[in-house]
Amino acid sequence: MQNSKILNKNKQVIDYKGTRRLSVAPMLDWTDRHYRHMARQITQNTWLYSEMINSGAIVYGDKNRFLMFNEGENPVALQLGGSDPAELAKAAKAVEEYGYDEVNLNCGCPSPRVQKGAFGACLMNEVDLVADCLNTMQDAVQIPVTVKHRIGVDRQTEYQTVADFVGTLRDKTACKTFIIHARNAWLDGLSPKENRDIPPLKYDYVYRLKQEFPKLEILINGGITTNEQIAEHLQHVDGVMVGREAYHNPMVMREWDQLFYGSSHAPIEYADLVQRLFSYSQAQIQSGRGTILRHIVRHSLGLMHGLKGARTWRRMLSDAPLLKDNDGTLILEAWREVEKANRFGLGE
Numbered sequence: 001m002q003n004s005k006i007l008n009k010n011k012q013v014i015d016y017k018g019t020r021r022l023s024v025a026p027m028l029d030w031t032d033r034h035y036r037h038m039a040r041q042i043t044q045n046t047w048l049y050s051e052m053i054n055s056g057a058i059v060y061g062d063k064n065r066f067l068m069f070n071e072g073e074n075p076v077a078l079q080l081g082g083s084d085p086a087e088l089a090k091a092a093k094a095v096e097e098y099g100y101d102e103v104n105l106n107c108g109c110p111s112p113r114v115q116k117g118a119f120g121a122c123l124m125n126e127v128d129l130v131a132d133c134l135n136t137m138q139d140a141v142q143i144p145v146t147v148k149h150r151i152g153v154d155r156q157t158e159y160q161t162v163a164d165f166v167g168t169l170r171d172k173t174a175c176k177t178f179i180i181h182a183r184n185a186w187l188d189g190l191s192p193k194e195n196r197d198i199p200p201l202k203y204d205y206v207y208r209l210k211q212e213f214p215k216l217e218i219l220i221n222g223g224i225t226t227n228e229q230i231a232e233h234l235q236h237v238d239g240v241m242v243g244r245e246a247y248h249n250p251m252v253m254r255e256w257d258q259l260f261y262g263s264s265h266a267p268i269e270y271a272d273l274v275q276r277l278f279s280y281s282q283a284q285i286q287s288g289r290g291t292i293l294r295h296i297v298r299h300s301l302g303l304m305h306g307l308k309g310a311r312t313w314r315r316m317l318s319d320a321p322l323l324k325d326n327d328g329t330l331i332l333e334a335w336r337e338v339e340k341a342n343r344f345g346l347g348e
C-alpha cells in the first residue's frame with residue numbers, strides 16, 4: 001500500500017487519501033467522462049466532479065447517458081442542478097446507484113437559463129429551499145450530499161451573507177462539505193463567462209468561514225492555477241478545487257498526488273499517458289456507444305502545454321479532416337511530432 005501520509009500545518013501526520021484535499025471543478029461540457037478518464041490517469045487521488053446535470057434530465061431522461069462513467073474514475077462526484085426537492089432526491093438516488101461517491105447541489109451557476117428554472121446561484125437567496133433540497137436528497141442516499149456556491153449574489157458583498165447561508169445549512173441539514181467559489185455571482189448584466197472573472201475574488205471570506213465553522217469541510221475555488229497557490233490555500237482551508245487550469249493545462253495535476261496526498265508513486269510520464277489515451281480511444285470507439293475520436297481528444301488539446309510542439313499537437317488533434325477517420329493512431333502521430341520537436345529542438 002502506498003504511503004499517503006503528510007504533515008499538516010500543526011505538524012501532525014495526516015492520511016489524506018480518499019479526501020477532497022484537491023478536486024477538479026464541475027464544468028459544463030468539459031468535465032465529462034472522457035475528460036475525467038484522462039484526469040484520473042494523471043492523478044489518482046484528486047476528487048473529480050461531473051458537469052452539472054439537471055435533476056429532471058436524470059429522472060425523466062436517459063439515465064445511462066447522463067450517469068454512466070468509466071471504471072477506475074472514483075472518487076467521483078456528480079453535480080445536480082435543480083430546486084425541486086422530490087425530483088432532486090430521485091435523481092440523487094440514481095446517482096448513488098450508479099456508483100458515484102458524492103452528490104453535489106449547484107448553488108453557484110449564474111446562467112440566465114438556470115435562473116429561469118430557479119436554480120443555480122439564485123438559490124443563495126432561498127436558503128430554506130436549499131435546506132429542503134439537501135435534506136430530501138440526504139434522506140434518499142447514503143453517500144454525502146454537498147453544496148457548491150458563491151459568496152453572494154449581486155450586491156450582497158458583506159461576509160455575513162455567505163456566513164448566514166453556510167450557518168443556516170449547518171443548523172438545518174446534515175451537509176458537512178461546502179465548496180465555495182470565492183466571488184459573487186452577478187445575475188444581472190454579466191454573462192456566465194464574465195461571472196468567472198469580473199466579480200472580485202475574496203479568499204479571506206472563505207478562510208473566515210473555516211475559522212467560524214471549524215467542523216465543516218470547507219473547499220475553496222476560483223482563480224487558482226499553481227501548486228504554490230494550492231499549498232498556500234491549504235494552510236487555511238480543507239481543500240482546493242481547480243477548474244479552468246486543470247482543463248487547459250491538465251499536466252498541472254501531474255504532481256498533485258506526491259505534493260498533496262503524500263503518494264510515493266512517480267508522476268506519470270507523457271509517453272505513458274499518450275499510450276493510455278490511445279488505448280482508451282480505441283476501446284471507446286469500438287464500444288459501439290457512438291463515441292468518436294473528437295469526443296475524447298478535444299479534452300487533451302492542452303496536454304502538451306509548455307512543451308515544444310504543443311501547437312502542432314493541438315493543431316493535429318483538432319483538425320477535422322484528420323479526425324474524420326476516427327482512428328486513435330492520430331494521437332500517436334501527434335505525439336511523435338512533440339517528441340521530434342523536443343529531441344531536435346524544433347520550436348513551435
Ligand SMILES: Cc1cc2nc3c(=O)[nH]c(=O)nc-3n(C[C@H](O)[C@H](O)[C@H](O)COP(=O)(O)O)c2cc1C
Nearest residue numbers: 025026027028051052106181222223224242243244
Ligand atoms: C466551461 C465551464 C463550465 C462550468 N460549468 C459549471 C457547472 O456545471 N457547475 C458549476 O458549479 N460550476 C461550473 N463552472 C464553474 C467552475 O466550477 C468554477 O467554479 C469556476 O471556473 C472557477 O474556478 P477556476 O477559476 O479554477 O476555473 C464552469 C466553469 C467553466 C469554465
